[in-house]
Amino acid sequence: xxxxATRGGEKAIEQAERLFxxxxxxxxxxxxETIRSTMPYLIDRVMGEASLYDEELAALALAQTxxxxxxxxxxxxxxxxxxxxxxxxxxxxxxxxLTQRRISAAFKDIPGGQILGPTLDYSHxxxxxxxxxxxxxxxxxxxxxASPAPAQQPSLAEWQRQQGLVAPANAxxxxxxxxxxxxxxxxxxxxxxxxxxxxxxxxxxxxxLALGYAAMRGYGNAHPTVNELRIGxxxxxxxxxxxxxxxxxxxxxxxxxxTSKEKGGYLELGFAATFGWNEVKVIxxxxxxxxxxxxxxxxxxxxxxxxxxxxxxEASGFCIHFKxxxxxxxxxxxxxxxxxxxxxxxxxxxxxxYVAEPEEEPAx
Amino acid sequence: MFNETPSGGSAHGEMLDILARARPERLKxxxxxxxxxxxxxxxxxxxxxxxxxxMRDTVQNVDFHLxxxxxxxAHITDPAGHTGYGMVTGxxxxxxxxxxxxxxxxxxxxxxxxTAQFLVEEKAHQAHADAERMRQVEATRVEMETx
Numbered sequence: 001x002x003x004x005a006t007r008g009g010e011k012a013i014e015q016a017e018r019l020f021x022x023x024x025x026x027x028x029x030x031x032x033e034t035i036r037s038t039m040p041y042l043i044d045r046v047m048g049e050a051s052l053y054d055e056e057l058a059a060l061a062l063a064q065t066x067x068x069x070x071x072x073x074x075x076x077x078x079x080x081x082x083x084x085x086x087x088x089x090x091x092x093x094x095x096x097x098l099t100q101r102r103i104s105a106a107f108k109d110i111p112g113g114q115i116l117g118p119t120l121d122y123s124h125x126x127x128x129x130x131x132x133x134x135x136x137x138x139x140x141x142x143x144x145x146a147s148p149a150p151a152q153q154p155s156l157a158e159w160q161r162q163q164g165l166v167a168p169a170n171a172x173x174x175x176x177x178x179x180x181x182x183x184x185x186x187x188x189x190x191x192x193x194x195x196x197x198x199x200x201x202x203x204x205x206x207x208x209l210a211l212g213y214a215a216m217r218g219y220g221n222a223h224p225t226v227n228e229l230r231i232g233x234x235x236x237x238x239x240x241x242x243x244x245x246x247x248x249x250x251x252x253x254x255x256x257x258x259t260s261k262e263k264g265g266y267l268e269l270g271f272a273a274t275f276g277w278n279e280v281k282v283i284x285x286x287x288x289x290x291x292x293x294x295x296x297x298x299x300x301x302x303x304x305x306x307x308x309x310x311x312x313x314e315a316s317g318f319c320i321h322f323k324x325x326x327x328x329x330x331x332x333x334x335x336x337x338x339x340x341x342x343x344x345x346x347x348x349x350x351x352x353x354y355v356a357e358p359e360e361e362p363a364x
Numbered sequence: 365m366f367n368e369t370p371s372g373g374s375a376h377g378e379m380l381d382i383l384a385r386a387r388p389e390r391l392k393x394x395x396x397x398x399x400x401x402x403x404x405x406x407x408x409x410x411x412x413x414x415x416x417x418x419m420r421d422t423v424q425n426v427d428f429h430l431x432x433x434x435x436x437x438a439h440i441t442d443p444a445g446h447t448g449y450g451m452v453t454g455x456x457x458x459x460x461x462x463x464x465x466x467x468x469x470x471x472x473x474x475x476x477x478x479t480a481q482f483l484v485e486e487k488a489h490q491a492h493a494d495a496e497r498m499r500q501v502e503a504t505r506v507e508m509e510t511x
Contacts, residue, residue, distance in 0.1 A: 047431075053417075054434035056455060086413035086437055086451075091420045091427045098494075100501050108508035116504040148498030149505065157422040169425040179418050179427050197421055197428035236415055236433050240449050240467075246380030248415065248435055249453030257422060271423040275431045 020066075027063045035059040044252060044276025045069070049312045050076035051183070051202035053251050053275050070204075070316035077313055088176040090237040090245065097232040097253065099153040105226040106259055112153040117231060156228040157257055157269065167266040189304045196292070199307045200285040201274045207310035211300045212284025220291040220301040224258035224283070227269060231255075231277045251275060256282035258290050379470065379483060383463045384452050386486040394482045395462035398469045405448075405468070408439040410457055438464035446472040 036043060036059035046058045050073045057076060065071035101117025104110045116122075128137045160166040180194040182202075187195055200208065216224060231254045235247035255273035262268070270290025272282045291301035300306060309315060340356055347354035383391065399405075414432040421428060438450040438460040448468025450460040466479060475483075 051431035052414075052434065053431060054454060057434065080414065080432065083434070084411070084413045085432070086415055086435065088416045088418065089433075091418040092430065093420050094422050100497070101504075114506050114508060115501060116506055117501055118504075142500040142503055144496070144499035145502035145505070146499075147502065148495045149502035151494065151498060155422055166423075169423070172420055172425045172427050174427050176416075176418055176427070179429055181416070181429055183429075183432075193421065193424060193426040194428040197419075197426070198430075201419075201428070201430050234417070234419075236417055236435070236453060238415060238435075238451055240376070240380060241439065241447050242376075242449075244376045244380060246377050246384065248384050248451040249433075250385075251417065251433055251453070253419070253430065255419075255422075269423045271421050273419050273421075273430060 024064070024066045027060075032056065032059045032063050035062050041277060042067075045205055045278055045281075046072050046076065048274040048276045048278055048281065049073045049202060049204055050080070051275070052076050052080045070312060073204075073312050074316070087238050088179075089248075091172070091176065092234040092253065094155045094230065094255065095152055095158075097153075097230065097234050097255075098151050098250065099149075099230055099232040101231040102153050102228065103226070104156060104228050107156070107227075110156050110228070111159050112150065115149060115153075153230070160227075160267065165267050166269060167264070187307060191303055191307060196289065196303055196307065197272065199311065200272050200289065202312070203281070203285065203307075203310035204312035204315060205278060205281045207312070207315065208281050208288065208306075209284045211306045211310065212287040215287050215291045215301045216284075219299070220287070221294050222260035222268065222270075222287075222290050224260060224270065224287040224290060226283060227257040227259040227267075229254075229256045229279060229283065231279065252277050254278050254282045256286040258283065258286040260290055379475075380449075380463075380467065382483050382487050382490065383450065383466055385490050386463075386482075387489065388456065388459050390482070390486070391466075392458055392462045394478070395465040397478065398465055398476075402442070402465070402469060402472075404443055405465075406441050406443075408441060410438045410440075410461055412436050412455055412457065415451075436460035440464045440468055442468060442472055444472065 036055050039059075039062075040055075042062065043055050043058045046062060046069065047053050047055070049069075050058065050061075052058075057079065058072070061072040061076045061079075065075065099115070101115060101119065102110075102112070103114050103116065108114070131137050157166055161168060180192050180198070182195055182198050187199060191199070214220065215222070231252070233250040234253045236249055236251060237245055238248050239245055253273060253275060254277050256271070256279070258270045259267045260270075268290060270286040270288070270292075272285030272289055274281055274285070288301055288303075288306050292303045295302040298305065344354040344356075413435060415435050416432050417430045418427045419430045420426070433453055434455060435451050435453055436455060436457050436459060438448075438457065440448045440461075442448075446468055448464040448466075448471060450463025450465075450467060452459050452463060466482075469476070470479060
C-alpha cells in the first residue's frame with residue numbers, strides 16, 4: 001500500500017468542504033423536521049442501513065449530506081459509536097407486531113386474512129405535475145372500517161408448520177446477550193444464521209436488490225414466491241431496574257418470507273427483516289437467504305458474496321477510496337511499462353525476441 | 365419481581381407502557397406538578413444510549429439483531445431508596461426524566477388521584493389513536509379470488 005501526502009492542499013480542502021456545505025445552505029431544525037415528516041420511507045431506508053433507529057437523527061444526516069445516502073449512513077454509523085449500549089430488548093416476535101400490512105402471494109386464504117395497508121401496489125404511478133402549477137395535492141381521506149383490524153396477526157409460517165408444510169424448528173434458547181453481534185465481532189464464513197440475518201438487516205438496499213434480482217431472473221437456484229410480507233410496528237421491550245418489562249416505544253419494521261419449492265417434504269423458506277418499511281429490501285434479502293444453502297461458491301447468491309458486497313459503508317468507502325491519490329502505485333505501473341518498452345527495444349536492436357516477465361498485481 | 369404491582373396503582377408494566385408513549389408536553393407538565401411535593405431526588409443516570417433490538421426468524425427460530433434504537437434514559441432515587449426509572453425512544457432527556465419522576469412518585473407514595481387521572485387519559489388517548497389507525501388499516505382488507 002503506497003500513498004503520498006498532498007502538500008499545500010489544506011486551503012483547497014477547506015474551501016472544497018465550504019463549497020459543498022454552501023450549496024446545501026443553512027441547516028436548521030425546521031429543515032430537519034420537514035425531511036423527517038415528509039419522507040418517512042427515505043428515513044426508514046437510512047435508519048435500516050445505518051442500523052440505528054432514530055427518525056430525527058436520520059433526517060439530520062440526510063440534511064447535512066444533501067441526501068447522499070452512503071454519506072448519510074456513514075455519519076449515522078459513526079455517531080452510533082459515541083453512544084453506550086444500555087440494554088438489549090426482548091426479541092421481537094412476528095405475532096406481536098402491530099401489523100399494518102400483511103399479504104401472501106402463495107396462499108390466498110391465510111389465517112387472519114390479507115391486509116393491503118398503505119401501498120401503491122395497485123395504483124397508477126402518475127407524477128402530480130399539477131402541484132407545480134400551484135394546485136396542491138390533498139390526499140382523500142380513508143373510509144375507515146367500522147371496527148379496527150386486529151392489532152396482531154398470527155404467524156403464517158407457524159400455521160404452515162402445524163399443517164406439516166414447513167419443517168419443524170427448535171425453540172430459540174439463546175439469551176439476548178449471547179446473540180451473535182456483528183457490531184462487536186467480525187463476519188466470518190460460513191456465517192451463523194444470526195450473522196447472516198443481521199448483516200442483511202443493515203445491508204444497502206440497492207445492493208441487496210441487484211443481487212436478489214439476479215437470483216430472481218435465473219442466476220440463482222430458487223425463484224421466490226412471497227409466502228408472507230408484513231410491515232408494522234414493534235415494541236422495544238426493556239426492563240425497569242426492578243425487573244418489570246415495559247415498552248419504551250415502537251419502531252417500524254418490515255419482514256418477508258419467500259418460498260420456492262418442496263425440499264425434503266417441506267416448503268423451503270427464506271427470511272429477512274429490517275428496521276423501517278422497506279419491502280423491496282426484505283423481499284430481495286429473503287430471496288438471497290432462500291438461495292444460500294445450495295449456492296455455488298463465488299456466485300451472487302453465495303452468502304460470502306452477497307454479505308460482503310452489500311455492506312453499505314465498506315462498499316461505498318472502498319469504491320470512493322479509488323479517487324484518493326494513488327500516485328506511488330500508478331508511478332510504479334508507469335515505471336514497469338517504461339522498463340518493459342526499453343528492454344523490448346534493446347532486445348529488438350540485438351535481433352532477439354523479448355519475453356516479458358510475469359506481471360505482479362500491485363497492491364492498491 | 366416481574367410485572368410487579370406497586371402499592372395503590374395500575375400494574376407497573378402497564379403504567380410504564382403508558383408513560384413511555386404519553387404526549388410529551390402533558391407528561392412533563394404532570395411530572396413538574398409532582399416534583400413540588402417529592403423532596404430530595406438523586407440522579408443516578410440521565411443520558412442517551414442505545415438499545416439493541418433482536419428479532420426472531422420465523423424459519424428457524426433463530427434470534428438475530430435487527431439494529432439499535434436511540435433511547436433516552438433517566439434513573440433516579442429518593443433518600444428512602446425508592447427507584448424511579450424512565451426510558452423512551454428518541455432523544456429527549458426531559459421526557460425520560462419526567463417518566464422517572466412519575467414512576468418514583470408512585471413507588472414512594474402510591475398512585476395519587478392526579479396521576480391516576482393522567483394515566484387514564486393517556487391510556488384512552490393512545491387506545492383511540494391505535495383504534496383509528498387500525499380502522500384505516502381494516503379498510504384495506506382484501507378477499508383474494510382465483511380466476
